[in-house]
Amino acid sequence: xxxxxxxxxxxxxxxxxxxxxxxxxxxxxxxxxxxxxxxxxxxxxxxxxxxxxxxxxxxxxxxxxxxxxxxxxxxxxxxxxxxxxxxxxxxxxxxxxxxxxxxxxxxxxxxxxxx
Amino acid sequence: xxxxxxxxxxxxxxxxxxxxxxxxxxxxxxxxxxxxxxxxxxxxxxxxxxxxxxxxxxxxxxxxxxxxxxxxxxxxxxxxxxxxxxxxxxxxxxxxxxxxxxxxxxxxxxxxxxx
Numbered sequence: 001x002x003x004x005x006x007x008x009x010x011x012x013x014x015x016x017x018x019x020x021x022x023x024x025x026x027x028x029x030x031x032x033x034x035x036x037x038x039x040x041x042x043x044x045x046x047x048x049x050x051x052x053x054x055x056x057x058x059x060x061x062x063x064x065x066x067x068x069x070x071x072x073x074x075x076x077x078x079x080x081x082x083x084x085x086x087x088x089x090x091x092x093x094x095x096x097x098x099x100x101x102x103x104x105x106x107x108x109x110x111x112x113x114x115x
Numbered sequence: 116x117x118x119x120x121x122x123x124x125x126x127x128x129x130x131x132x133x134x135x136x137x138x139x140x141x142x143x144x145x146x147x148x149x150x151x152x153x154x155x156x157x158x159x160x161x162x163x164x165x166x167x168x169x170x171x172x173x174x175x176x177x178x179x180x181x182x183x184x185x186x187x188x189x190x191x192x193x194x195x196x197x198x199x200x201x202x203x204x205x206x207x208x209x210x211x212x213x214x215x216x217x218x219x220x221x222x223x224x225x226x227x228x229x230x
Contacts, residue, residue: 042224043221105159108157
């Protein structure tokens, strides 16, 4: 699976958009971008995933550049409860030959949302 | 819907002792995972089960760690004997294991301290 690079920490004011970048310059054509987050003392939680098109769900939006070498997770109106470590993970889709459900976590970005 | 259950939540033991962790996945989830998360790092996959068979145990220290999922439902992870470097949070996760919708659901984890 391709390696990802994320800033170690970011701050955001409550109510503002939080934009979390991720670099995955070695991503392959059959690899997806996944985002999970981990609130303190809890297990990781799935947020969103995408291949090449922008994706949006009730939690966040995922913007993937045209060359797929980087992406941005957007929390449109961050709240204090969004304070967490955010992990960007790149991996092949399950069912693809040689693929699997394995998630390889890096150290992520610690997002701190403040009043 | 009940989430992934783990017990105990906390465990303190001395080095060279043995310890066991229990996990009950979400009902109907075929795939079960055990991750180890050392302080300041992202979770690392130890072992993955598909029903009661092992799919990936490449990062499991087999000289001291063992895991089983005998009936394809709940699972136990054992460490014998424990070392100081085993101090970590042990996370269990499960997924339905369907292509492109294999979101992993994590339990709260067991925090192990080895003295």
